[in-house]
Amino acid sequence: MPGAETMPLLEVRGVAKRFGSVEALRGVDLRVHAAEVVALLGDNGAGKSTLIKTISGVHQPDSGEILVLGKAVAIPSPRAASALGIETVYQDLALCDNLTVVQNLFLGRELRRFSGWPLRWVPARRQMVERATEVVRQLGTTLPSLHSQIGTMSGGQRQAIAVARAMVWGSRLVILDEPTAALGVEQTANVRRVIRNLRASGLGVILITHNMQDAFALADRIVVMRQGRAITEMDPKVVTPDQVVGAITGGSAISMEP
């Protein structure tokens, strides 16, 4: 586990966000280091989604600040988040079934061979295939072919493609929203391997999940949110799933904070 002395990849300090009369976030603190998986748990309405959308540039915080590698940043749009190396994989994956793996990986940010019109529409196919091959190998996932359409692929493979899509751009932090929901046992194992490989590659990962097994299998730290706050931070090697559930539901919680 990375020590507290290293600079966090991402630091959220006292971020608050209100929608009309609803206080979705009431001063959240969160830190994610490189090569670390942080599981973000909480009941529905605890503020997980709002927090994630604030980090990925969809929402703007009312107060508080977000620091990337120690520098305070503004994240006005998802584009800006990408530019800072923050990529989010939402539950619906946002993939095009009628496109190939490579086309999906580079969609909207294709590598081009030329810059002027109309030659800028010429794809730099070989470079894209090379980079795609590299990323897929790094993730340790197996796909039928980089050139086949993804419509026929399994849920686990599609999740892996969505993660690979986030990785192609050399991002530093990947946010995964319920990556194993609706997956079978084998597919879940596949996605877990992908997440471990992300960490092994030195990326920070925020894992939003309802799945206690995922949290305990993957996370270096478990952060529990309740009523718009990150109420506690737990070490999965020390606590039991029951204690985490207690924290989520508001029963007895054990604080691991120093």
Add this chain to the structure above:
Amino acid sequence: MSHSRPPATPSILARLGASRIAHGDLGFLPVVFGLVVIALVFYNLTPVFLTPRNASNLVLQLGPLTLLTMGMVLVLLIGEIDLSAGSVAGCAAVVLVVLLTRHGWPAIGAIPAALLFGCLAGLIQGSWVVFVRAPSFIVTLTGLLVFQGLQFLLLGEEVGALLIYDPFVKGIASTYMPHWLAWCLVGLTAIIALAAALTAPVRNARRLLRLLLFPLVAAAIVAVLNLYFGVPYLLLLVIAVALALTLLTEHSLFGVHLLAVGGNAEAARRAGINVSTVRIRVFALCSTLAALAGIVAASRQYSVDSATGGGNLVLDSIAAAVIGGTSLFGGRGRIVGGLLGAVVIGSVSNGLDLLGQPAHIKTIITGLILLAAVSVDMLARRRRISSGAAGA
């Protein structure tokens, strides 16, 4: 040879695409099969059907429909529809002839003006679809009515046809290239195919066979047409447009964006693609192609009237696109497919004309062919889905 090589057979079959067919990816097999059946049936009923003269006629008849169909394929690829294409074609044709005949414009000014008119018609309709968020079905239905009305308005009080006198415009659909030039183009096709085969990074039997197909088909077409007047320049125009649009849809990044918008517009938007721009551009392109189809139709008739671009033309082009494997739900389809579909519809119509069948029989049979094409596609899709679950 005493030793046999049993594994060779399945692998060659697989390389030639047999396994793809087994998985429900029929490609253009049904269309090509349909064309062969159509040719045989009509040849049996009237041997005139397979003469060079009729082939030459068919090529000229197909001009407007093929151009319109290719535009329709583009619009269907992004999951929209353009019902106005026929009216835009007719209206652009009238714009062309009014400028030529009434205002004495030269062809070099009138043709771009007619194309520009088509482009504007598409820009307006596309913008309406994008910014008002009205369904393209309704917006282009409005376009159908408005541009038809405009066509009548521009024709004015004049009863009957407005004639074309400009020799260039008249020549678009009625001049033929010299025989030697046609053969030179076949040679050029062969050289390009050979170069592509030699420089291909991955060589497999399927790809080589497909490359060989181009010069062979070209040679066959030229051989037949040269027995009559020769290859019409119109055919060259259609093939050039088809090549350009194939490059655009299958080999350019714009094509990828277009497919993405048709496959999952929300994913395309989140990936940073300007979905609105893509949509507007596609509508503009479709209407420009429709205008080109109108120009060709006018050139074939040597005149325009209130019926130019009317009738079943737009519905035929939608049918042709679907027969050629384009999905009505967006994201799937090819320009070549649309071309083949147009040939199916055109040759059935041509054959029935030769048999002296009335228009109502033609529309009934065209409808039945469309139904057959959609049914084959649905059955193949079911197969594709069931084999896709197995991880194909």
